[in-house]
Amino acid sequence: MLEITIAILDGLPDPVLLVNSRRAVVAANRAARELFVAPMVGNDLAVALRHPAALEAVDAVVRGATVREAEVTLPAPGSPSYRLIAAAVRGDEGRGADWPAAVVTLQDLTAARLTERMRADFIANASHELRSPLASLVGFIETLKGPAKEDAEARERFLDIMHTEATRMARLIDDLLSLSRVEIEERVPPRDAVDLAGVIRGTIDLLSMRAAERNVALELDCPAGVPSVLGDADQLAQVFRNLIENAIRYGRAGGRVAVSLRAVERIPERGVPGVAASVADEGEGIPPDALPRLTERFFRVDKARSKALGSTGLGLAIVKHIVGRHRGRLAIESKLGQGSRFTVFIPAASPR
Ligand SMILES: Nc1ncnc2c1ncn2[C@@H]1O[C@H](COP(=O)(O)OP(=O)(O)O)[C@@H](O)[C@H]1O
Numbered sequence: 115m116l117e118i119t120i121a122i123l124d125g126l127p128d129p130v131l132l133v134n135s136r137r138a139v140v141a142a143n144r145a146a147r148e149l150f151v152a153p154m155v156g157n158d159l160a161v162a163l164r165h166p167a168a169l170e171a172v173d174a175v176v177r178g179a180t181v182r183e184a185e186v187t188l189p190a191p192g193s194p195s196y197r198l199i200a201a202a203v204r205g206d207e208g209r210g211a212d213w214p215a216a217v218v219t220l221q222d223l224t225a226a227r228l229t230e231r232m233r234a235d236f237i238a239n240a241s242h243e244l245r246s247p248l249a250s251l252v253g254f255i256e257t258l259k260g261p262a263k264e265d266a267e268a269r270e271r272f273l274d275i276m277h278t279e280a281t282r283m284a285r286l287i288d289d290l291l292s293l294s295r296v297e298i299e300e301r302v303p304p305r306d307a308v309d310l311a312g313v314i315r316g317t318i319d320l321l322s323m324r325a326a327e328r329n330v331a332l333e334l335d336c337p338a339g340v341p342s343v344l345g346d347a348d349q350l351a352q353v354f355r356n357l358i359e360n361a362i363r364y365g366r367a368g369g370r371v372a373v374s375l376r377a378v379e380r381i382p383e384r385g386v387p388g389v390a391a392s393v394a395d396e397g398e399g400i401p402p403d404a405l406p407r408l409t410e411r412f413f414r415v416d417k418a419r420s421k422a423l424g425s426t427g428l429g430l431a432i433v434k435h436i437v438g439r440h441r442g443r444l445a446i447e448s449k450l451g452q453g454s455r456f457t458v459f460i461p462a463a464s465p466r
């Protein structure tokens with residue numbers, strides 16, 4: 115009976131131990147044997163797990179409690195922490211010393227902790243990003259109410275700065291809302307057949323003024339026969355607005371931004387047919403060590419410069435999540451001094 119129980123427990127991903135009424139280990143599944151290298155079966159649980167709170171929880175269950183929990187940090191590399199759950203095994207009366215009195219499970223909390231940590235960091239960063247334009251607004255309001263009260267010229271100048279700062283805050287909030295919306299929807303794949311060329315044409319029209327301001331030529335190359343993609347048109351428009359905006363902003367003034375589409379047999383690492391859409395600029399490029407961090411929230415290569423250009427640092431994070439929801443890929447290539455190319459691969463809508 116115990117053998118089949120152990121065979122079943124071996125299939126469980128979490129470490130599981132059975133202990134008898136004297137707290138000796140009577141069985142340990144594979145995950146537990148891998149976690150505690152020392153031999154356990156036949157020994158007091160304290161030999162493998164020298165942790166007062168954990169032993170107290172197990173003792174309480176052995177003495178008659180139904181279930182007890184404890185949090186355990188193991189002295190292994192990286193100090194992994196676990197939630198230990200000790201639960202009584204009923205029906206052990208008169209079965210002898212080898213019969214399990216408690217089942218002890220350990221749940222790894224490392225991943226959950228990491229997620230918690232990332233959440234906390236994100237909130238701290240977002241608050242900090244919102245705090246600085248707000249602080250500047252408050253400062254200018256105070257100046258306008260006091261020292262600059264009668265100075266018409268200063269007033270105009272300060273109001274312009276305040277307008278810029280308020281606009282930056284609004285954009286930051288819009289991007290934060292977009293990001294959380296995209297995250298919420300990420301597990302639900304989009305289902306519409308979308309004409310990507312049409313979406314991109316619309317985006318180019320929308321950004322033509324901005325391109326003209328920097329004297330940038332926006333070009334689109336879309337051969338016939340590019341299939342529709344499986345997508346969400348609004349989100350895909352958001353992807354290309356971000357990429358083309360970046361290309362205009364970080365590209366060379368007076369240069370060219372080339373957008374091109376082509377059909378691909380297989381999307382890299384996905385294997386399904388799709389469309390590759392790339393946005394290439396002739397800007398100064400991105401240093402190789404910054405490439406892997408580009409899609410992190412609030413990451414900017416040159417923080418001061420990007421901020422002066424009105425950036426939020428969230429554009430590429432939003433792009434990454436939208437592409438992920440589309441089961442697509444984002445590839446970034448860049449040569450310092452020559453330019454950057456962002457390519458988005460999106461699976462084709464299956465022909466019906
Ligand atoms: N086409 C590009 N050329 C050079 N650097 C770029 C380009 N696109 C993005 N970057 C860099 O990546 C950073 C993050 O981009 P993004 O997430 O869109 O945020 P934002 O544009 O709001 O700063 C930018 O601040 C910039 O440093």
Ligand SMILES: [Mg+2]
Nearest residue numbers: 356360429430
């Ligand atoms: Mg951007």
